[in-house]
Amino acid sequence: MTVTEDRPTTEVGSSRLRKEDQRLITGRTRWTDNITLPGMLHLAMVRSPVAHAKITSIDVDAAKASPGVVAVFTGADINDEQGSLPCAWPITEDQLAPPHPSIAVETVNFAGEIVACIVARTAVAAKDAVELVDVEYDDLPVVLDMAAAAEGGDLTHPDLGTNVSATWVFDSAEAETGGNVEQAISEAEVLIERTFRQQRLIPAFMEPRSVVCDPTGEQTTVWSATQIPHILRLMLALTCEISESKLRVIAPDVGGGFGGKLQVTPEEVVTLVVSRRLARPCKYTETRSESLLAGHHGRDQIQKLTLAAKQDGTVTGLKVELLADMGAYLGLVTSGIPILGAFMYNSIYKFPSYRFVCKNVFTNKNWTDAYRGAGRPEATFAIERLMDELAAEIGVDPIDIREKNWIKHEEFPFSTVAGLEYDSGNYEAATAKAKELFGYDALRAEQRQRRDAGDQVQLGIGISTFTEMCGLAPSRVLGALSYAAGGWEHASIRMLPSGKVEVITGSSGHGQGHETAWSQIAADRLGMPFDDIEILHGDTQVSPRGLDTYGSRSLTVGGMAVVAAADKVIEKAKPIAAHLLEADADDLEFSAGRFNVKGTDSSVGLTDVSLAVFAAHNLPDGIEPSIDAEATFDPANFSFPHGTHLCAVEVDTETGETKIRDYTCVDDIGKVVNPLIVEGQVHGGLVQGIAQALFEEAVYDDAGTLVTGSFVDYLVPSAADIPHFTTGRTESPSTTNALGVKGVGEAGTIASTPAVVNAVVDAVRHLGIDDIEMPCSPHRVWTALQTASSGADTPRDKTMVDDNADPSHNAQVSDGSGAEGFTGQGGLG
Amino acid sequence: MARISIEVDGVGYSDDVEPRTLLVHYLREQVGKTGTVVGCDTSNCGACTVHLDGASVKSCTVLAVQADGHEVTTIEGLATGGELHPMQQAFHENHALQCGYCTPGMIMQSIDLLHDNPDPTEQEVRDGLEGNLCRCTGYQNIVKAVLAAAAATPTHSDAAAGTGRSGGTA
Numbered sequence: 001m002t003v004t005e006d007r008p009t010t011e012v013g014s015s016r017l018r019k020e021d022q023r024l025i026t027g028r029t030r031w032t033d034n035i036t037l038p039g040m041l042h043l044a045m046v047r048s049p050v051a052h053a054k055i056t057s058i059d060v061d062a063a064k065a066s067p068g069v070v071a072v073f074t075g076a077d078i079n080d081e082q083g084s085l086p087c088a089w090p091i092t093e094d095q096l097a098p099p100h101p102s103i104a105v106e107t108v109n110f111a112g113e114i115v116a117c118i119v120a121r122t123a124v125a126a127k128d129a130v131e132l133v134d135v136e137y138d139d140l141p142v143v144l145d146m147a148a149a150a151e152g153g154d155l156t157h158p159d160l161g162t163n164v165s166a167t168w169v170f171d172s173a174e175a176e177t178g179g180n181v182e183q184a185i186s187e188a189e190v191l192i193e194r195t196f197r198q199q200r201l202i203p204a205f206m207e208p209r210s211v212v213c214d215p216t217g218e219q220t221t222v223w224s225a226t227q228i229p230h231i232l233r234l235m236l237a238l239t240c241e242i243s244e245s246k247l248r249v250i251a252p253d254v255g256g257g258f259g260g261k262l263q264v265t266p267e268e269v270v271t272l273v274v275s276r277r278l279a280r281p282c283k284y285t286e287t288r289s290e291s292l293l294a295g296h297h298g299r300d301q302i303q304k305l306t307l308a309a310k311q312d313g314t315v316t317g318l319k320v321e322l323l324a325d326m327g328a329y330l331g332l333v334t335s336g337i338p339i340l341g342a343f344m345y346n347s348i349y350k351f352p353s354y355r356f357v358c359k360n361v362f363t364n365k366n367w368t369d370a371y372r373g374a375g376r377p378e379a380t381f382a383i384e385r386l387m388d389e390l391a392a393e394i395g396v397d398p399i400d401i402r403e404k405n406w407i408k409h410e411e412f413p414f415s416t417v418a419g420l421e422y423d424s425g426n427y428e429a430a431t432a433k434a435k436e437l438f439g440y441d442a443l444r445a446e447q448r449q450r451r452d453a454g455d456q457v458q459l460g461i462g463i464s465t466f467t468e469m470c471g472l473a474p475s476r477v478l479g480a481l482s483y484a485a486g487g488w489e490h491a492s493i494r495m496l497p498s499g500k501v502e503v504i505t506g507s508s509g510h511g512q513g514h515e516t517a518w519s520q521i522a523a524d525r526l527g528m529p530f531d532d533i534e535i536l537h538g539d540t541q542v543s544p545r546g547l548d549t550y551g552s553r554s555l556t557v558g559g560m561a562v563v564a565a566a567d568k569v570i571e572k573a574k575p576i577a578a579h580l581l582e583a584d585a586d587d588l589e590f591s592a593g594r595f596n597v598k599g600t601d602s603s604v605g606l607t608d609v610s611l612a613v614f615a616a617h618n619l620p621d622g623i624e625p626s627i628d629a630e631a632t633f634d635p636a637n638f639s640f641p642h643g644t645h646l647c648a649v650e651v652d653t654e655t656g657e658t659k660i661r662d663y664t665c666v667d668d669i670g671k672v673v674n675p676l677i678v679e680g681q682v683h684g685g686l687v688q689g690i691a692q693a694l695f696e697e698a699v700y701d702d703a704g705t706l707v708t709g710s711f712v713d714y715l716v717p718s719a720a721d722i723p724h725f726t727t728g729r730t731e732s733p734s735t736t737n738a739l740g741v742k743g744v745g746e747a748g749t750i751a752s753t754p755a756v757v758n759a760v761v762d763a764v765r766h767l768g769i770d771d772i773e774m775p776c777s778p779h780r781v782w783t784a785l786q787t788a789s790s791g792a793d794t795p796r797d798k799t800m801v802d803d804n805a806d807p808s809h810n811a812q813v814s815d816g817s818g819a820e821g822f823t824g825q826g827g828l829g
Numbered sequence: 830m831a832r833i834s835i836e837v838d839g840v841g842y843s844d845d846v847e848p849r850t851l852l853v854h855y856l857r858e859q860v861g862k863t864g865t866v867v868g869c870d871t872s873n874c875g876a877c878t879v880h881l882d883g884a885s886v887k888s889c890t891v892l893a894v895q896a897d898g899h900e901v902t903t904i905e906g907l908a909t910g911g912e913l914h915p916m917q918q919a920f921h922e923n924h925a926l927q928c929g930y931c932t933p934g935m936i937m938q939s940i941d942l943l944h945d946n947p948d949p950t951e952q953e954v955r956d957g958l959e960g961n962l963c964r965c966t967g968y969q970n971i972v973k974a975v976l977a978a979a980a981a982t983p984t985h986s987d988a989a990a991g992t993g994r995s996g997g998t999a
Contacts (some may be wrong), residue, residue: 017922018920023905023921024926024929024932025913025917025929025932025936026904026907027862027863027865027904027905027907028905029866029868031863033866033867034857034863124847204964204965205869205928205930206874206876206928206930206931206962206963206964206965207928208867208868254928256927256928256965258964285911288869288870289866289870408868447996494857510928511928511929511965647889671972676924679923679924680927680966682966682968683968683969684927686964687967708872710869710871711869711874711962712873716962717962717973718955718961718962718968719954719955719958719961719963719968719971720959722967722968724951724970725967725969748967763998821913
């Protein structure tokens with residue numbers, strides 16, 4: 001089944017099939033839940049059915065007497081050991097946060113919070129006993145509406161005295177990166193004011209979270225379905241006051257994460273504490289319902305936006321007033337997620353003034369945290385929707401309005417109004433290519449035709465010209481943002497005597513294709529065959545240093561660490577090669593895995609040097625008998641991928657049904673290591689963004705119960721819901737790393753949501769609609785159409801959704817002004 | 830406890846199971862077929878799809894006792910003599926997997942799909958995989974892989990059916 005083939009002259013850039021596939025397509029996988037250990041016990045969690053209450057009593061006697069049950073623990077039982085779950089990102093000095101116990105002790109603050117843990121000999125016995133725990137609750141007022149919560153009233157955490165955790169401000173005038181936005185607004189010729197809701201989403205990785213702890217032996221070993229084995233080890237050590245050196249964390253095969261496994265979870269802490277208490281290996285694997293209920297959620301923001309512009313379409317300022325729902329607690333990076341968006345509202349544009357104010361608010365819901373894109377999809381949605389609204393307001397093509405404002409390719413590097421320096425990009429090229437692939441002009445013509453004919457099914461065209469900051473991150477920048485850790489990544493390379501190579505990386509892949517891509521990088525750098533390189537990762541004992549995988553950082557930071565380590569290997573090997581060749585090191589050149597004496601045919605291979613240092617029989621005097629090397633790479637800047645995404649949607653004006661007819665995107669992520677992997681990342685990202693636009697929403701009822709608690713109700717799209725994508729690339733290499741690469745993991749998700757919603761709105765704009773709230777379900781679209789045709793006056797500032805009243809079917813409708821919109825004949829002179 | 834006899838991936842097993850035991854749990858915990866995984870508890874995701882007497886079933890919706898006297902094929906029983914099943918090969922060659930968690934179920938369902946319809950259109954593939962969720966790939970390369978596997982397997986009705994498709998495994 002494996003065919004030996006000629007090795008391409010350069011690995012980087014080739015569509016290598018993935019190394020990691022073989023075990024995954026044959027079922028030889030090591031998911032955490034596959035692990036069984038002698039004497040292993042199984043945990044099941046008793047979870048609160050109520051959103052906010054005092055725990056008045058917990059009776060565990062019946063559960064303890066249940067067959068197979070070994071122990072039952074309440075919060076009070078482990079309170080001395082469980083500590084408080086960490087928040088690593090205090091965004092302000094006065095940020096407020098409640099204690100965050102893994103098992104609730106006195107009060108429960110969201111439905112799904114753990115109130116007790118059953119330990120039994122089998123998973124089935126543990127689950128059976130869950131029903132036997134009798135918990136009495138004394139209800140407290142339930143806080144669900146973030147806008148109301150921000151104003152006061154009932155408190156999520158009465159001890160804090162407020163529902164506002166922190167207020168964070170960026171102002172271009174104060175930062176001296178631009179002008180005063182209030183002045184721009186007061187002088188504006190055109191003012192676009194909108195309020196958008198970023199609905200709450202659930203990461204919904206396919207592998208439910210699972211954790212196994214083995215406390216036997218000198219070190220406690222923790223296997224977890226996590227994106228962050230290194231961070232988890234440190235945080236578990238600090239939270240539970242265990243010596244870090246006594247913990248080993250392993251992320252075996254991990255079935256997706258999307259930010260949802262970037263967390264230190266209550267379940268991990270409980271399993272660790274219980275296994276140590278009982279001195280027995282313990283496993284906890286969540287059900288899908290538990291995963292949706294208690295794995296952290298994402299998004300959930302309300303964005304009040306004011307865009308100031310001149311009549312010719314030049315934007316003069318943007319003001320963002322953001323409310324972000326933290327849920328009941330602060331998770332690992334909960335409070336920083338909106339801040340990651342703060343630098344992206346100005347996107348690819350040359351806005352002269354900008355102000356961003358974010359209030360982080362507590363409610364009695366599951367906490368929010370990183371989900372694919374993390375802050376940047378929200379920002380991108382806001383600005384790309386606003387640019388369409390501005391275009392409609394002044395009657396020009398939405399692409400033209402973008403071009404009027406975007407950074408020209410010759411203007412890079414460009415310092416933005418948000419204080420970042422974009423290294424490279426070419427928005428003109430990506431847009432031109434996307435328009436051509438999409439058939440933009442023909443689709444606009446068809447749209448005009450269908451509008452003129454009054455067709456029942458109308459065509460809408462949506463545009464999203466996005467950029468994002470990723471490759472987290474320059475450590476100094478993270479420090480300036482009060483993040484607790486740095487943003488470097490580590491790699492080491494072991495040159496084995498047999499000629500094989502082990503590359504150890506601190507990033508921790510879980511589907512991204514690290515093993516293949518890293519092999520390609522190392523193969524090129526060392527001049528070694530792809531198949532001779534083994535990638536080791538995801539185990540703190542094998543890869544002792546690392547900051548793991550999130551924020552589209554693996555290649556731009558972790559891949560660069562591999563490059564740096566490989567270069568050190570070559571530098572260490574050089575004097576030994578010179579010694580073996582009886583030449584001067586300065587006369588050597590390294591090429592295709594061999595040191596050559598310049599101008600001669602005398603050479604020695606790097607693998608020969610590996611063997612020579614293993615034997616150590618014949619080395620230069622005083623030289624260390626090793627050419628192994630390690631490197632830690634701290635990026636000088638973020639990376640800024642960009643692209644132009646175009647979406648054509650058909651909307652049935654009788655039923656409200658939407659159907660994506662075409663989706664074309666051209667992404668510019670700089671140099672590409674493996675086009676096959678990149679395309680896969682784009683496809684998957686697109687679908688998660690489309691899912692936000694059309695399908696997914698975590699809905700709570702009036703009592704704070706999650707009603708989308710299974711895959712029956714939480715609509716992860718299937719193949720039948722999704723169109724074929726046309727993808728293309730342009731290439732503006734990053735100038736801040738040697739590979740010229742930019743991140744791609746989140747790009748599709750960031751770009752696609754506004755492209756789809758812009759298309760849906762565009763399809764019905766001529767009917768008097770200028771916004772439809774996400775997800776644009778048939779019912780929401782239909783309601784918007786009904787409201788518009790009835791001429792009802794629903795000023796948009798007052799149509800902010802009360803998501804308790806009608807959780808899944810609200811539509812936000814304008815008063816119908818400016819209904820004509822753009823139909824293709826305009827343009828900016 | 831109930832006594833059941835099942836052939837799994839060509840090997841016979843006789844075991845005592847609780848009557849409520851789901852086939853997927855029996856496969857994973859008693860037979861050790863951990864290549865088959867659990868992704869949800871509502872039969873929506875299809876990660877646990879196996880073949881029961883040659884037809885795909887979600888093994889979370891079948892009781893182990895219902896499989897008594899039947900043959901089960903899991904992802905671990907597909908490759909024979911070191912040769913990947915053509916569908917496994919097609920998934921590899923078309924980059925139809927990322928994290929790989931949905932992959933066992935997706936491959937088993939795809940084989941069943943082609944069994945029923947050896948020459949499907951793209952839309953028929955999408956509709957036929959509706960009961961299997963993937964969060965990584967966006968489905969495009971999965972659909973491509975299934976079409977490629979169909980093209981690589983000559984059908985009785987039209988051996989040339991696949992000639993117009995791209996991404997073949999040849």
